[in-house]
Amino acid sequence: MPTAMEICPEGPKVSKYYQYYNKTLIKVHYACAKELNKNELDERMKNKEGPGLKNIIFIIICSIIILENLLVLIAVFRNKKFHSAMFFFIGNLAFSDLLAGSAYIANIFFSGPKTFDLVPVQWFIREGTAFIALAASVFSLLAIAIERYIAITKVKVYGSNKTCRMFLLIGACWVTSILLGGLPIIGWNCINELTECSAVLPLNSRRYIRFVVSIFSVILLSIVILYVRIYLIVRSSHQEATNSQAYALLKTVTIVLGVFIVCWLPAFTILLLDTSCKMSSCPILSHADAFFGIATLNSALNPLIYTLRSKDMRREFLRVLCCWGLFQCGRPAERCMVPLKSSSSLDHCTNKHEHQTTPIMQDCTTGV
Known part of the structure; x- marks a missing residue:
């Protein structure tokens, strides 16, 4: 029986x-x-069965991810109460999660035997989109941490400077994510270097995967350090009312970060294992799809965190669902799309403390 190495060209x-x-x-x-022999490779290529139960479950989950995060985006951009830097960053994270759900569905439909019908440039686009979504999520979390840190350490955070900073951070998030996810198609791949190929992602270089995981690890560590500093600043403040508001917001973003780490840690571990271990020595690499499936659940959990932590977000979600006809709310159809008044606690807090000299007092929120 021919071995894998016998069909590897030299x-x-x-x-x-x-x-x-x-x-x-x-x-x-x-x-x-x-490390497939010819018979194993032929079996993979000839397997014309439809999507299995596992893939059907993940397609359903990804559809829920898309709908949930679409709901977050609609809520953020339609409701004036959410037109603040913090909620735009949450919207940016929701968009990256929506992209992740879409990329995973596309990956399912173009994987299995259909993988062998692709040319390398199509394969790089398939996998690169998933890496871009992951990078965007990580950089969005970093942008949120930077925004929170600046917001409680600078005196004046409302005005054109904050808007400019917000768009710069969001723009940098996506430019960096696209560059990072596009490195393999640009040329950092293992074509002509078969011994350097990843077992999980066979066209990607192990060095590239090691680089990406290292970058993500450094960013997540930086986020944790920023949140520790934020916590210390909030704790040292002597203004109890503001402390409760700042703690509420800090708790929400910390939960989001913690859920991200828990969901993605198994996938990061598999990728690190892949950089130093072959398939024959580490058979767990053949089950990498299950670990990436767990990671995808993170994109479904973020909207649930916002809903559970924010009364205003829950109210807006219900309002959008009413407009979609999923609930009967007794609201006239002609008023369904009318934005809610912006005289919320967020605006009250903004107007009241816009000229405060204490930085921590400007970190108002609507119960996030």
């Missing part, structure tokens, strides 16, 4: 970019990286 190499449309390249990389 002939003359051509430009990796020239091979981006080579229809046989993916088959070669999967056989070598996953």
Whole structure:
């Protein structure tokens, strides 16, 4: 029986970019990286069964993710009470979660035997979109942490400077995420270097995966450090009313960060294992899809956290669902799309403390 190494070519190499449309390249990389013999590879390619129960469950979960985060985006952009930097950052995180759910559905439909019908450039787009969504989530959490830290350490945070900072952070988040997720298609891949290929992602270089996981780990550590500093600043404040508001917001974003780490830690562990272990030595790598599925649940949990932690967000969610006809709320149809008045506790807090000289007093919230 032929082994994987017997079908790994050792002939003359051509430009990796020239091979981006080579229809046989993916088959070669999967056989070598996953150490498949010819019979095992043929079995994978000929498996024409429809999506299994596990994939159907994940498709349902991803559909829920898309609807949940779409609901967050609608709530943030339609309700004037949420037109503040903090909620725009939450909207940005929701958009990255929505992209993650969409990318995972696309990954399911173009995986399995259909993987071998792709050319490398299509494979890079499939996997790169998922990495972009992950990077956007991590950078969104970093942007939220930076915004919270600046908000409680600067005297005046309302005005054009804050708006400019918000758009710069959101823009930097997506530019950096696209660059990070696009590195393999730009050229940082293992084409022509089969011994450097990842077993989980057979066209990606192990060095690239190690780099990405290291970057994410450093960012998450930085976020934790920022939140510790924020906690110490809030704790040292002598204004009890503001402390309760700041603690409420701090608790919410900390929960979001904690859930992210819990959901993604198994996937990060698998990726780190992949950088130093072959499939034959670490058979758990063959079950990587299950760990990435757990990671995807993070995108479904974030909207639930906002709903449980914010009374105003719950009210707006219910209002949007009423407009969609999912609930009967007794609200006239012609008034369904009318924005809620902005005389909320957020606006009251903003107007009242806009000119306060104590930084912590400007960190008002609507019970998030």
